[in-house]
Amino acid sequence: MAKADYYDQLGVDRSANAAELKSAYRKLAKKYHPDVNPGDAAAEQKFKDVSEAYEVLKDEQSRAAYDQFGHAAFEQGGPGGMGGFGGQGGMGGGFSGFGDIGDIFEDFFGGSGSRGGQRRARRGDDLRTEVDISLQEAFDGTERQVNLTRAGCCQSCSGSGAKPGTQPSTCPTCQGHGKVRAQQGFFTVERPCHGCQGSGQIIAEPCPDCRGGGQTREARNLAVSIPAGVEDGTRIRLSGEGNAGPNGAAYGDLYVFVNIAPHGILRRDGADLFCAMPVPFDIAVRGGAVNVPLMAGKTVKLTIPAGARTGQQFRLRGKGMPVLRARKFGDLYVQIEVETPTGLTRDQKKHFEAFADSLDAGNYPDMADFNARAKKS
Numbered sequence: 001m002a003k004a005d006y007y008d009q010l011g012v013d014r015s016a017n018a019a020e021l022k023s024a025y026r027k028l029a030k031k032y033h034p035d036v037n038p039g040d041a042a043a044e045q046k047f048k049d050v051s052e053a054y055e056v057l058k059d060e061q062s063r064a065a066y067d068q069f070g071h072a073a074f075e076q077g078g079p080g081g082m083g084g085f086g087g088q089g090g091m092g093g094g095f096s097g098f099g100d101i102g103d104i105f106e107d108f109f110g111g112s113g114s115r116g117g118q119r120r121a122r123r124g125d126d127l128r129t130e131v132d133i134s135l136q137e138a139f140d141g142t143e144r145q146v147n148l149t150r151a152g153c154c155q156s157c158s159g160s161g162a163k164p165g166t167q168p169s170t171c172p173t174c175q176g177h178g179k180v181r182a183q184q185g186f187f188t189v190e191r192p193c194h195g196c197q198g199s200g201q202i203i204a205e206p207c208p209d210c211r212g213g214g215q216t217r218e219a220r221n222l223a224v225s226i227p228a229g230v231e232d233g234t235r236i237r238l239s240g241e242g243n244a245g246p247n248g249a250a251y252g253d254l255y256v257f258v259n260i261a262p263h264g265i266l267r268r269d270g271a272d273l274f275c276a277m278p279v280p281f282d283i284a285v286r287g288g289a290v291n292v293p294l295m296a297g298k299t300v301k302l303t304i305p306a307g308a309r310t311g312q313q314f315r316l317r318g319k320g321m322p323v324l325r326a327r328k329f330g331d332l333y334v335q336i337e338v339e340t341p342t343g344l345t346r347d348q349k350k351h352f353e354a355f356a357d358s359l360d361a362g363n364y365p366d367m368a369d370f371n372a373r374a375k376k377s
Contacts, residue, residue, distance in 0.1 A: 003071050006053035014067070018058065025054040124151065124243035124252035131256060133226060135263040139295045139321055141228035145221060146256060151243040152218035154210035159248025161203050161214035168201035168247075176200040199246065215244050224256050229271065229324035232260040265293060271330025273320040276337060284308045284338040292334055294319060302334060309366075310338045 007014050010024045028050040030036070037043035056062045065073040131144040153159040162168045170176040173195030181190050192198035206212030224236060235255050242252025260268075267274045279290055287306030291299040302314055313335045320330030344352065361368050 004049065006057055006066060009049050009053040010057070021054065021057055025050060025058075029054075122245055123250040124245040126252040126255060127242045128255045128257065130259055131224065131226070132259045132261060133230075134261050135266065135268065136295055137226070138230050138258075138260050139228065141230075142226050144224045144226060144256075146224050146254075148220050148222075148254070149217055150220055150241070150254075151215045153244040153248060153251075154207060154214055154216050156209040157207035157214065159214040159244065159246075161201075161207055161210060161212040161247070163205040163207050166205045168203045171196035171200055171202050174200060201247070214247060222254070226258060227324060229322040229326075230258050230260075231270070231324070232258065232268075234258045234324075266295075268321060271321045271323045273330065273332045275332065275334050277334050278339040279304055279308065279336040280339055281341050284336070292316065292332070294332070300332075304336065308336060308338065310336065312336050 007016070010016075010021065010028065012020055012024045016024070029047065032043045032047040032050065034040075034044050034047060056066055062073075127148065127150060129146055129148060131146065133142055133144070154161070156164055160168055171178075171193060174180050174193035178193055178196065178198045178200035179190050180193050193200070196202055203212050207214070210216050220241065222238065222241060224238070226236070235257055238254040238256065240251045241254035244251050265275055265277075275292065277290070277292060282288075283290065283304050285306065287304055287308070289301045289303050292302045293299055300316060300319060302316065313333055316332040316334065318329045319332035322329050341348075
């Protein structure tokens with residue numbers, strides 16, 4: 001079966017420059033990498049194909065040979081003696097020039113790679129905690145104390161792990177990279193250095209306070225300001241309040257998640273509030289005013305028109321929750337439920353019967369409409 005064109009494998013024109021080649025390869029390598037597609041043989045083969053194509057085309061000499069002779073340039077005895085081109089062990093025996101590819105996967109999978117023998121400082125891990133507040137506190141804004149224990153930078157050695165007055169030395173096995181690479185068939189595999197356990201440094205005399213770890217446990221008591229209008233599940237970031245990074249690197253962050261307890265009668269949707277409120281039968285019939293509860297024990301009058309029915313909704317503008325970091329409020333929606341009186345006395349029943357006898361079909365338009373539609377069915 002004929003081998004696919006390298007440019008077609010990467011989906012680029014033959015005139016593509018180095019940046020375009022690398023961009024195309026990054027996208028495809030991320031998409032088809034075996035770690036992203038475990039057990040997918042087709043994806044693994046695609047990954048191998050695009051890696052092979054990029055390995056050839058990224059090098060000016062091998063690309064020029066490919067442009068002139070095609071795949072024959074890399075076959076044993078090919079034109080110009082290009083078998084095993086560039087001293088890379090032959091295209092069928094695995095690549096050794098994986099510098100760019102290693103950088104790509106470090107970016108993609110979050111690795112702490114190295115450049116020029118120097119490891120990039122890795123910030124500390126982020127922490128998370130939760131606080132519980134009421135809807136009223138979400139309306140007003142509030143403050144909570146958060147107590148936690150985190151990994152702090154050892155003060156004695158400033159996070160280096162070495163005894164005060166001494167310094168760590170560069171690991172001779174990995175030259176400070178913290179990782180070593182080994183060729184396994186087609187792939188170049190990168191592993192943490194066994195000589196320094198991935199730190200890139202050797203500590204001959206450990207700090208007695210942190211025992212060479214560079215970190216100590218420390219308690220933190222923090223005041224967390226919760227703004228008015230905060231919603232359930234909101235995440236508040238406290239910069240630098242997470243764990244300390246290795247070797248004195250920067251601290252991570254603390255994320256505080258806000259949980260808002262359900263309210264007794266109000267339901268929230270964004271900045272709007274909703275209330276299902278019972279209305280006495282006589283007010284629904286005659287019309288009148290009712291007091292609608294608001295936050296902080298306050299109320300607002302709502303006028304109910306005569307003949308109001310269950311399910312009618314009324315909107316009270318600006319009576320909802322404050323909008324986070326804005327000088328405006330949502331609305332309050334009140335849905336009424338007409339309450340039928342119960343426990344009537346004998347006299348009340350007589351009065352109600354007299355009232356009911358005075359009514360006719362015109363007083364019940366919904367029932368009349370229902371009966372009319374029923375006859376047509």
